[in-house]
Every structure is written in structure tokens, then in C-alpha cells.
Amino acid sequence: MAKHTICILGGSGFIGTTIAGRLGRDGHRVIVPTRHRERSRHLLPVPNVEVVELNVNDEDALVEAFQDCTAVINLVGILNELSGPKGEGFRRAHVELPRRVISACQRAGVGRYLHMSALGADPEGPSLYQQTKGEGERLAIAAHGDGLSVTAFRPSVVFGSGDSFFNRFAGLLRLSPGFMFLPTPHAEFQPVWVNDVASAFIRCLEDQATGGQVYDLVGPKRYTLEALVRYTARIAGIRRHIVPLSDGMSRLNARLLGLVPGKPYSLDNYLSATVPNVSDDNGLPKLGIHPTAVEAVVPTFLGPHEKNNRYQSLRREARR
Structure with a gap:
């Protein structure tokens, strides 16, 4: 692969850190814009990664x-708006920012744009x-052509060491007083490993045949939310009684928790969960990537020897 200079917006997050680290270690120059450089200091030791302070709202x-x-x-x-008028935060992050980024790419003469969408993205969706x-994805794909090659990706729940899914539920289980109420227990997910997601992005960087395409990124197995939470409890060694909530109680739970500072769960999250987060059209095999199972990775960071295993998992993700 030729060496690239790549700007990654959202590069200091869970998925971005994995992609930036792999690209940097492969010898590409990686630029990660951030409003607060100090919050992205974990990227500073990564070779060929530059963290720069930038207002991404300024085209x-x-x-x-x-x-x-x-x-x-x-x-x-x-995943949630923490303040402001309803819908404004989502539109700012998922529609207005992509519009601004695409325009900036065209003005700067950038030839390749990779866009993170989401499984279930749909302008007519319930949440x-x-x-x-969905609107942001349509904007991105519509921009394909005239010198800008665009590919979009639609992952299910992304997991791995440091994720906000399995780790979050493990934390909630540990804090629960012997039992935990679980909203939308029958919601379906097809979790995908963060390293597989990173591989999809990296493989599409130079493959022009992927331009104009949208790839669903999912793991090899489907689970209900209840099954995933029970699995988390078992692997983490946490004994709790999990109480599945009915649809009506799930909606009420979402309304109440949406009033809590930080919104651990919201009505919009509930509405998203009403659509199965699964796919019969997995893009990973199309890109030559074998999907990694939850059971192959989660025990490495939630198991009984999790500290040592988390270190080994990080080493494996860094390919060291």
C-alpha cells in the first residue's frame, strides 16, 4: 500500500484510536483534529500520528x-443529545458535520472520503x-464522483478492549444491588470486533472498486440484548439477577433515565432498539475479512485474568 496522509475526525475515540494506531504503525501520516489536545494525549506516543487542535465546525x-x-x-x-433543542445535536454531528467535511474535501482536492454510518441508519427510521x-450517509454517497471517491460503513455494536458496550454493562452489573432491570431484552444485535472494523476502513483506503459502496459490518453471530448481558455477567464473574422489562416498562424506563444527568439511556435509544441491529449482507467477507466472534475476544478483557488478558489483547490489536 502506498503511504498516505490521512485526517481522521473522531480519531481519539474507541474506533478511531484503533484505526489511527494501525495506520500510524504502518507508516502512514495520520492527523487527528481535536478541540482539546490534552484529551487525546493517549495518541501522542503512537508513531506518525499528529494531534492538532482544530474547530471542526469551521469549514x-x-x-x-x-x-x-x-x-x-x-x-x-x-448516541444521545445531552443538551439543546431536540434533534439539534444529532443533526449537528451526523448531518451538518458530514456536509461540511465533504465540502472541505472537495475544496482541498482530497481524493478519498471514508464515512462512518451505522447499521439501521435510515432517514425514515424511528429514532x-x-x-x-441515514441523512448523513445519503449525503456522503451522493458526493461520490467528480474527483472524490466515497465509501460508507454501517457497523453493528462495536466491541473490544475499552468498548462502551460490554464494559458498560459489566460496570452496571457490578453497581447493581443484586439484580438489574434490562429494557428491550429482545433487541437483536450482531456485534463486530473493532479490529475487523479498522481492517475494513484500511482495506478500502486504496481499493477504488469500493468507491460509491456502503458496507454493513457485523460479526458472525446474532444475539438478543438479554443474551449478551447474561454472557457479560458470566464472563466477568458477576452474579446478578437480570430482570427483563416488558416493552411498556422499557419505554417508561427510557423516559425516566433520559432525565438523569448524562442520559445513561433515553427514549431515542429505546426507539433505535426497536429495529433489529443485524444484517444478512455482511461486508467483511466481501473485503476479505473473516468476522471475529464475541467469544474469541470478550474473555480477554472481561475474564478472571482480565488485567493480563487486556494487556495481551492490546498487544494483539497493535500487532506486536
């Missing part, structure tokens, strides 16, 4: 940052998250 600043780039990756997304993710 002219993006154009300047993209000047020497051969590719731009946009991973920015939010604001799905609707705005």
Missing part, C-alpha cells in the same frame, strides 16, 4: 487541515439517531 479550518491529505475518515457520532445517520 475553512478543515480545508486548511485537509490540504496535504490523500484521504479523510469521518468517525464522528453521538433521531437513525434518521440523522
